[in-house]
Amino acid sequence: MAEPKPVTWLMLVYRVPSEPTRLRAAVWRRLKNLGAVYLQNSVAAAPRTPQSERMLRALRNEIVESMSGQAFLASTSSVVGESDLVALYNAARDDEYEEILDKCADFHEGVAKEVRARHYTYGELEENEEDLTKLKGWYAKVKARDVLGAARGKEVVKALDDCAKTLEDFAAAVYEAEDSAVS
Incomplete structure (x- = not known):
């Protein structure tokens, strides 16, 4: 049986102001539309594809520039607990x-x-x-x-x-x- 193909993951770690709540809802909607999963509050992951990278880079920029928040986007091919x-x-x-x-x-x-x-x-x-x-x-x-x-x-x-x-x-x-x- 073939080994599963390794996945490169993009992880977005972010913080947006608690008010107005529409900012958090907007981030959540965008991540849901992308198909990202939450690892914990404000930490989401998605397999790296050209589309997911484009969308997550844009979202990270929006969080920092338009929402007065903080956001970090990391790419990793080594995840303990990847399964x-x-x-x-x-x-x-x-x-x-x-x-x-x-x-x-x-x-x-x-x-x-x-x-x-x-x-x-x-x-x-x-x-x-x-x-x-x-x-x-x-x-x-x-x-x-x-x-x-x-x-x-x-x-x-x-x-x-x-x-x-x-x-x-x-x-x-x-x-x-x-x-x-x-x-």
């Missing part, structure tokens, strides 16, 4: 994938509700297409952060394929209802 850090990072991605899986289940239930109510309209079809497009976009964002290959990613691919099949079946029913109404 725990990898597990923490992958668990965060799996949590995001779980949310998508839950929304896929909601998608199926929503379409089933329309079928039970016999709402075979183009409006419903368009709404369901938009919902599936949003799910796929959400998955793409999480997948982009999933640079270490979290386990649940493949489940989401299958779930999205199942959603697409459900949408195809619903579209066929809408077209059939339209054809019946015209005849």
Whole structure:
């Protein structure tokens, strides 16, 4: 079995003023969007990629220049307890994938509700297409952060394929209802 590829980590250690709280919330949101995980308060880590380095450098600069805070960005390829850090990072991605899986289940239930109510309209079809497009976009964002290959990613691919099949079946029913109404 091959050894796991070593990961270079970027670690942001920062301090922002406690007031206004929107500053801390802004930093938290940016780190969450990047997919970074917190090791403790005000210490976040992410695998080093060109995108993560760009975003963390920009955030560090913003904390120092615009938020009157302090921030240090370190890069390391040697982390004692790295397997725990990898597990923490992958668990965060799996949590995001779980949310998508839950929304896929909601998608199926929503379409089933329309079928039970016999709402075979183009409006419903368009709404369901938009919902599936949003799910796929959400998955793409999480997948982009999933640079270490979290386990649940493949489940989401299958779930999205199942959603697409459900949408195809619903579209066929809408077209059939339209054809019946015209005849």
